[in-house]
Amino acid sequence: MTLKKHIAAHVRDLPKSGIREFFDIVAQEKEVISLGVGEPDFDTPWHIREAAIYSLEHGRTHYTSNLGLPELRSSICRYVHKHFSVAYDPRTEVIITVGVSEAIDLALRAVLNPGDEVLYHEPCYVSYGPSVSMAHGKPVAVPTRAEDNFRLTAEALKAHITERSKVLMLNFPCNPTGATQTRAELEKIAHLCIDHDLIVLTDEIYSELTYDGADHISIASLPGMRERCVFLHGFSKAFAMTGWRIGYACAPAILTDAMMKIHQYAILCANTTSQDAAIEALEHGARGVETMRREYEHRRNYIVRAFNDLGLECLKPVGAFYVFPKITRTGLTSREFSFGLLEKKKVACVPGPAFGPSGEGFVRCCYATSLDQIKIAMQRIGEFITEVKK
Secondary structure: OOHHHHOOHHHHOOOOOHHHHHHHHHOOOOOOEEOOOOOOOOOOOHHHHHHHHHHHHOOOOOOOOOOOOHHHHHHHHHHHHHHHOOOOOOOOOEEEEOHHHHHHHHHHHHHOOOOOEEEEEEOOOOOHHHHHHHOOOEEEEEEOOHHHOOOOOHHHHHOOOOOOEEEEEEEOOOOOOOOOOOHHHHHHHHHHHHHOOOEEEEEOOOOOOEOOOOOOOOHHHOOOOHHHEEEEEEOOOOOOOHHHOOEEEEOOHHHHHHHHHHHHHHOOOOOHHHHHHHHHHHHHOHHHHHHHHHHHHHHHHHHHHHHHHOOOOOOOOOEOOEEOOEOHHHOOOHHHHHHHHHHHHOEEOEEHHHHOHHHOOEEEEEOOOOHHHHHHHHHHHHHHHHHHHO
16 A cells, blocks of 8 residues: 555645754754754743642643633733733633644634735744645745845835735744844835735744843734734743643634634644643743843853854844854855754754755854853854864
8 A cells, every 4th residue: 555645745745844854863963062942941930830730739630611711811911912012802812722833823724725825034933834835825935134134124025925915924033033123114014914905923922032122013013903913922932831832822803713613623722731820921920031031132142242253144133042143154055064063063053944945054043052051062163163164
């Protein structure tokens, strides 16, 4: 029996994640310093873990509503209104999901018909293009440039809009570049979305992690945008809760209801214990977030300076916990640089093309690891560059 012919064509043709391929190799190496995995090195703060323990001890082990715990949805609405200046109804405009990844999948499947085009900026998180394809849409990447600090410009976006364009996906602060958007540019992008009747999926999972006193602005807060936005957020990055797999989407009720229809059949509801922990994170987690943010900023300052001192041009990102240094002066491709560095110096960073073709010439380094480890890694990278030049 030939099983391959029975695999759905749109799944069979999906490429495997460039990140997964790389980390399968990393996992086989010993004593590697990883600047690769996009995960906080902090443990979830104790008070959040304690809330989960309390939940379990009191037998809160049953299904919740398909939309999620009402008290969590109310807490989310208060949080989003306070921090993003957008108001939602907790009864009908919020859905709790298994991480932001599920929220993205639900939103795309809820609005796309086969062949609809989805625009997104690149380099970008590895799942965006494949998520569109799995929802039978057509992914359309809009390249961003280092010269623009990897920001999406309205001019570049406009050049890629067609009659089939239906959705724009945004991720600011951005994985992998750490880029953010200015209010002025977001306003131009918002006008384009209104003029072309685009739905916007705005993934703001890194929004609490901004630096240099920068304010994060959600496109959903701009005039005329709330009614066409799906606001996506979660707990993995700011609250160091990656393994809890808890996220959420806020949107007009008609969109949330469509997402819930898919969610109720595919997932039913998110983990009850994680939902209880998420309430504690939102209500009492601000101090922990700020402690982690300050530490990330300190590490960012060091790693950016270190890369530039080595002669590898590296922009100072305003958000997230990644840098995206340019490695072309070494004469190596991104893949050659990353695999050579791993093999010879036991330091892991991700080749830029894992985040789309426009990532060639760059590598992604995550500074969500201890400063001591970052210092050793940068010393080894310096040694690697010296050896490459000989």
